[in-house]
Amino acid sequence: MAFIVNLSSDELNDNLEKFRIEQRLTKSRPKSLSIDPALDGPPMVLLVGETPAGADGVRSRWLAWLGIAARHGTVGAVDKSITVDPLRECMTAIPLDGHNGILSDLPENLRREFDLAAPLGTVGACSNSVWQALERALRARFPELGSLLDWLLAQADPPVFENNPADHSWQEQRDATGNLLRIAEFPLSALAAWRRPPARDEPYTAGLIPQPVEHSLIDYAVRVAGDAFGMFSEWQQGSSFRCDINVLRDASGRQLEVVNVNATPVESRLGTDMLYYHEPTKSFVFVQYKRLPPDTRSIYVDERLKSQLDRLEATAKLSIPAARPSEWRLGGDPCFLKLAYWPRNTEKLPAHGLAHGMYLPTSYVRLLLEDESTRGRQSGSKARILGYDQVERHLTGTQFIDLVKHGLVGTVGTTREQLYALVKRRVKTGHSVVLATETSDESVRARQTRVRDRGARRRTYVHRTYKQEPIEGSDQ
Known part of the structure; x- marks a missing residue:
């Protein structure tokens, strides 16, 4: 119509x-x-x-x-x-x-x-x-x-996600992309035009259609493999990693570089990670997705999840103590689980907006797993369950995004080299990673002023895409 x-x-x-x-x-x-x-x-x-x-x-x-x-x-x-x-x-x-x-x-x-x-x-x-x-x-x-x-x-008229591993993975990567745009305050439409990539193992962003024209800015919608994102460009040329890079720049010069990378077939992939790195403050936030069945909206905690919590806690140790007021954080938790679910699509209509879910800091998850509220339903059970019936308090998507935008959560003093090493480890262990790095000349005060401003703002942006070329002899 x-x-x-x-x-x-x-x-x-x-x-x-x-x-x-x-x-x-x-x-x-x-x-x-x-x-x-x-x-x-x-x-x-x-x-x-x-x-x-x-x-x-x-x-x-x-x-x-x-x-x-x-x-x-x-x-x-x-x-x-x-x-x-x-x-x-x-x-x-x-x-x-x-x-x-x-x-x-x-x-x-x-x-x-x-x-x-x-x-x-x-x-x-x-x-x-x-x-x-x-x-x-x-x-x-x-x-x-x-x-x-x-x-x-x-x-x-977006595609309808279906009940299969590839669509599940793309759903999670799409949600991570939407979260990153909200955190960095770029228009959601910048990375919303999407068609299924030709291969099931490709990153979600391989299916993006960039906006062709922007007003008051030069059009940079160029589909070439180049040296964008410096350290990640090696994954674009003959690498076993599947890596796509989208670069957005607004009228003030703020730049958001979104990297979507994976290295394993979708059937053996362990899930999706989302990382947001604010380069001026050398701070990142890490979110690991855990998919909940839409009927029970809960999962049993197995040994793999426990080992993943161990790795998230090890990742948090990349942070150093705050030395200035601008480095102060609400706590020492830069890593979160997002327990997310997507309702069953009985009407075969596309789902819009972010996935329903709860954001749980790792230290909070540890407390939950020691509490009676997460014990299995049978008497004397040693099993642990995480879900909406077990977790009385959690961060919503809006609360989480606001905390990140204001710099109230995240690491302190983390370098790009440390970030690169972390992403490389996660990809090699079977995770799909959606990473965004924001760079700008904003002062701390200017960032806070922008985030708090509720007035109309110019929504124009430059969009460059760097798409991985097929590997010679590959069937992908």
Whole structure:
């Protein structure tokens, strides 16, 4: 389906700078607008501009922006709302009306449906048949829009994760990627356009589709293997490691380098690790994923999990004592378990947002495993269980992300070389790793000011991708 937001030329011009900064839009829509199962397909949004009709009464409209309907909400007794996120400018004049207009390429019945769905000053909706015909016409007449359409449609109509090892691993890596973007405050859409990679063993980010164009910044969506990320570039050239690197840079110069790497077949992989390294403060946070069955939402603690806790505690020893106020942390726990679950997808619809789960510092897990609350259900049992029925308190995703953003958890004085050695060990022992390093010239005060700022901020960014070339003779 497609929502059509039709604004007058004056209203569009008045909001142009706001749209370019925020790259999103919330607009009221009538409660009477019918959105029924017949309006199927991806929830695309067409932002249309319209100049006043001339003496002949002929409309003059053009397609100005494209986006995705992220959600709908109630804003009052008369209207509901639609939030468009992401919203991107077409960057080329696309007339809709007249003999040269794109609507002339559509059959008459679809043109009529479009017109009925596009009253000036409000929001309408048309069927997927209209959108598909319009998409074909746009790709034929304006091939330069193809990459933008691919990027938007990959987010509007994402693949459904299924119940198999490859999809489970990609789910965990996707969740880790979303967490890292939230921590570093880059738009989630930056790494959200995804299609399944051609090989089951490839990293999640091998399937990402970078945004093709950004406003006010140079487009760096270059798919080459290069020397990005310095020490990790060796894994891109003839290595047995599967490594993809995405580099994001915002308008202030902050840079986030996201490395997704694994070295083992998915069937023998031990799980997913997430690491966030804030280079200015030489501090990292480590999260190891443990997948919970969605029905019980709990797991038995086996010897492997206990040995993993030992290794997490050894990793925490990379930290040194705080010597300055900016190095102070809430505790000595830079390592966490995320007990996560994904509900069974009975409707075969894509799951959005972060996975449900609890973040547990390793020292807290040790206490839990000594407490009666985690003892097995049978009388006298020595088994231990971790899950929602056993753990009374835990950090939510929002709480965890806020602590990391403010620098209140993490190691102190950890070097990139130590980080590299840690990642290499984890990959060699069978884990898939999603690592992000944030670099900037921000002072401690500037970082805190940015994190606390709740006002509108420019969401533009540069995106470079460094994708591993297939190894000669490999079937991957």
